[in-house]
Amino acid sequence: MKLYSYWRSSAAYRVRIALHLKQLGFETIPVHLLQDGGQQHHADYQLLNPAQLLPVLQDDNLSLNQSLAIIEYLEEVYPEPALLPTDAKGRAEVRALALDIACDIHPLNNLRVLQYLTGPLALNEQQKLAWIQHWLTIGFTALEQRLSLTCGEYCYGNQISLADVCLVPQVYNALRFNLDMQSYPHIHRIYQHCQQLAAFALAAPEQQPDAMI
Amino acid sequence: MKLYSYWRSSAAYRVRIALHLKQLGFETIPVHLLQDGGQQHHADYQLLNPAQLLPVLQDDNLSLNQSLAIIEYLEEVYPEPALLPTDAKGRAEVRALALDIACDIHPLNNLRVLQYLTGPLALNEQQKLAWIQHWLTIGFTALEQRLSLTCGEYCYGNQISLADVCLVPQVYNALRFNLDMQSYPHIHRIYQHCQQLAAFALAAPEQQPDAMI
Numbered sequence: 001m002k003l004y005s006y007w008r009s010s011a012a013y014r015v016r017i018a019l020h021l022k023q024l025g026f027e028t029i030p031v032h033l034l035q036d037g038g039q040q041h042h043a044d045y046q047l048l049n050p051a052q053l054l055p056v057l058q059d060d061n062l063s064l065n066q067s068l069a070i071i072e073y074l075e076e077v078y079p080e081p082a083l084l085p086t087d088a089k090g091r092a093e094v095r096a097l098a099l100d101i102a103c104d105i106h107p108l109n110n111l112r113v114l115q116y117l118t119g120p121l122a123l124n125e126q127q128k129l130a131w132i133q134h135w136l137t138i139g140f141t142a143l144e145q146r147l148s149l150t151c152g153e154y155c156y157g158n159q160i161s162l163a164d165v166c167l168v169p170q171v172y173n174a175l176r177f178n179l180d181m182q183s184y185p186h187i188h189r190i191y192q193h194c195q196q197l198a199a200f201a202l203a204a205p206e207q208q209p210d211a212m213i
Numbered sequence: 214m215k216l217y218s219y220w221r222s223s224a225a226y227r228v229r230i231a232l233h234l235k236q237l238g239f240e241t242i243p244v245h246l247l248q249d250g251g252q253q254h255h256a257d258y259q260l261l262n263p264a265q266l267l268p269v270l271q272d273d274n275l276s277l278n279q280s281l282a283i284i285e286y287l288e289e290v291y292p293e294p295a296l297l298p299t300d301a302k303g304r305a306e307v308r309a310l311a312l313d314i315a316c317d318i319h320p321l322n323n324l325r326v327l328q329y330l331t332g333p334l335a336l337n338e339q340q341k342l343a344w345i346q347h348w349l350t351i352g353f354t355a356l357e358q359r360l361s362l363t364c365g366e367y368c369y370g371n372q373i374s375l376a377d378v379c380l381v382p383q384v385y386n387a388l389r390f391n392l393d394m395q396s397y398p399h400i401h402r403i404y405q406h407c408q409q410l411a412a413f414a415l416a417a418p419e420q421q422p423d424a425m426i
Binding site (some may be wrong): 091 | 262263264265266274275277278279281282283285286289290301302304305306308309311312313315316317319320321326329333334336340343344347351352354355358359
C-alpha cells in the first residue's frame, strides 16, 4: 500500500495510526503542504485527489481519499485488531466520537482555512489564534463531557477504537496551538495513554520520513 | 424513534432522507436554531448533545449524535434498502463521497461558523457570502470531478447511496446561497433526479412540521 501523507496532517496521522495498529506495511509518499506553493495543488496530485487534500491511500486497484473512509475500508478488509465494537450501539457511539472530531473540530482549523483567514480576510496572528482556540475549546468541551460517559482507558471503554485514532492527532494539533489541556482531563489522559503504544509512536509526526524538526 | 431536527439543518435533513428511504417511522422534535438565542444551546438540549448541534436520534436505549454515525447505525440495524454497496471498494468509495461533503464542505458554512464570521470577526454580508461561495466552489469542483468517474443516475452508479443522502442537502444549501450550478452538471442532475423520489420529497425542509416558509 502507498500512503500520500504529510507529517503534520491530522487526517494522514489518523490513517498511519490505523495502519500501524493493524500491522500493515505501507510506503509513505510525502506531499509537502507548504513547499512549492503546496504540493497538494500540483497537477499530478490533483489527478489523485481533486480536492487537493491529504491523505490518499492506494491498495491494489483502489485509490481512496477521506481518512475515515480509508480506515473503515481497512477495518473491513483487514479486520484484526478491530477498531469498532461488534454491537451496533457500540459501533455507532464510536463512530459518533470519531465524527465529533473529524466533522466538528478538525475542518475548521485545517491549513487551507487558516490560509483563508490570514489571506483574503487579512486576520492578524492574534485573531487567527483566537479562531483556532475558539473551535478547539467548543469541540473539546463537548467531547470531554461525552467521554465522561463512555471512556475507560480509551475513548470507548478499555479497547482502542476509531475514536482514539482520531483523538490523538487532534490533541497533537491542539498542543501545537498551546491549548491548555487542564480543562480536559479525560482527553489528556487518553492521549497520554495512547502515546505509550508502539502503533501511535510509529505514526507520530516526528517519526515520519518527511518530518522537519 | 425520535429525531431532534431543524427544517433547514443539512445534517438533520440527511438523517430524514435515510429514515424515509428505509421507511422507518419517527417523531420529529423541532429544535429551533435561531429562536430564543438558539434552542440547541438550552440546558435540556445540552444534556442530549453537549456539542449543541443537530441532529440527535433516539432509538430504544440509544441517543446518538452525528448524522453519518446515525445513518451507519440505521444501515446496520435496518439494512433494507441498502445505502452502501456490498463490496469493500464500493463501500469505501461511497463513504469517501459522503465525507467529502460532511467533512470538507458542510462544516465550513454551518450556522455557528457564519455567526462567528459576522460576530467576533465583524465581516459584512458581502464578505460572508464570499466565504460561503469560496468553500462551496472548491468543494463542488472537486466533487464534480470525482462524480464524473463514479456516477450513473446517482452519485455511485445507478443505486441510491449514502453519497446521495449527503449530496441533496448540500445542494439545497448551495442554492439558498445562490451558487451557480451550471459548472456542476453531474451534481445538479443527480440532485434533480433524487428530488423526484418520495423519500427525498418527504424529507425536504419545506415539508417539515417546523418549516417557516
